[in-house]
Amino acid sequence: MSAPSTGKGHSQPSKRPAQLSVKANMLWNSLGSMTYLACQWLITIVVVRLSSGYEDAGLLSLAMSVVGIFGTFANYKMGTYQISDISRENTLGEYMGFRCLTLAGSFVACMAYAWLTCASYALITVALFYCFKAVGLIIDILHGEDQINRRMDYIGKSFMLQGVSTLAAFTVVYVLTQDLNIAIVAMLVAALGVLVLFDIPHCYRFTRVIVSLSAEKALFFLRTSLPAVIASVAASAIFTIPKQYLAVVSGDAALGIYASVAAPALVIQMGAQYLYGPLLDIFPRLFFEGDSKGFIKLLGKTVLGIIGVTVVCALILELIGGWALELLFGGSIVPYVYLLQPIILSTAATAFLWFFGDLLITLRHFWANFAGNITAFLAVVPLTFLCVNAWDMNGVSFAGAGACLLGVLMLLFFLVRSIRRGPGALERRDPSSSLEETVEKDAA
Structure with a gap:
């Protein structure tokens, strides 16, 4: 490109x-x-x-x-x-x-x-x-x-x-x-x-x-990464929408309680990003050099690493989460410890959405990344009303997790297609090609 x-x-x-x-x-x-x-x-x-x-x-x-x-x-x-x-x-x-x-x-x-x-x-x-x-x-x-x-x-x-x-x-x-x-x-x-x-x-x-x-380079950046940017904005809104709806129906205090309980679980989401971030220049080298075995091996290790971080954090928070929250925020937070496990589920789903989306960008599959994140965004809107109305603060986690998992499935579809067809199928295609053209070429 x-x-x-x-x-x-x-x-x-x-x-x-x-x-x-x-x-x-x-x-x-x-x-x-x-x-x-x-x-x-x-x-x-x-x-x-x-x-x-x-x-x-x-x-x-x-x-x-x-x-x-x-x-x-x-x-x-x-x-x-x-x-x-x-x-x-x-x-x-x-x-x-x-x-x-x-x-x-x-x-x-x-x-x-x-x-x-x-x-x-x-x-x-x-x-x-x-x-x-x-x-x-x-x-x-x-x-x-x-x-x-x-x-x-x-x-x-x-x-x-x-x-x-x-x-x-x-x-x-x-x-x-x-x-x-x-x-x-x-x-x-x-x-x-x-x-x-x-x-x-x-x-x-x-x-x-x-x-x-230069103006020319600015236009190049704008055109090239626009699909990924729209996808990122959509991904960022996946939890903002249910949080804002929670604030509307239950007040700022409810949102503050949810954010306080959710803070420890963010280590899963961010820990996953810190795990795969240093590899984002290695994945494309392996892929475009035709080392499919090396690429798949590294992919498997990264996925297992994210799962491992999630499991370890879930076990730790299950054992000491209530005690830790009380120590940090005081006794008033104890009645809300039940929020922790759904939050862990939602942060893990978000971590995988980020990882597979970023990985597709490194392979210059901008429109595939767009499709996965937009799928998640479109899903969170109805899920927000359904889940928050049914489960109040826990509804934020359920709505976000469900939307992210749907987006991950879409991203996996494109990633598997890319791996099977190899780097030659990409041909360093113009990333500004339409989503319809990309889907037709990848799913043929």
């Missing part, structure tokens, strides 16, 4: 850092990412423990959910695309320039959506949390360069710094002010510090950190 030429080529230092092994990269990425995830989770605990009720927790959860939809659009699936750019078609500056463009556009869309769907008092919280996430999305582009050069220790250390500094900043400011918005501003400042003081200097060891984007 070719891209418009815009003077590609990377300015690199004379001596590049030595690459790390796959295991070392996975270890660093996992340690750093899990540290960041734990710190973000602790922020939700801080809100509950240091406030007089669940209102701030519900407001923070709402901001996270809304920003999650448009943060996905801002990402424009450039992370997966960048690290699977094995032929180095585009420069870091072009990826960075396009990220800045999508961040600006998605902010406008995010605030318009928030104005239409959220209470007026939530708008400033949504805007501030978007700015905080925007810094992380800029850092992700630098992490893409780190991964391409197989130095994910830089990524792990960056995540550790981001997690610890943002947690500390949020906690101190929230204790002093009891103001959620000011605490989010403190997180934003801490994240900017990590970007400027750590990530930019380390990425500069591989190439110049600049912003450089």
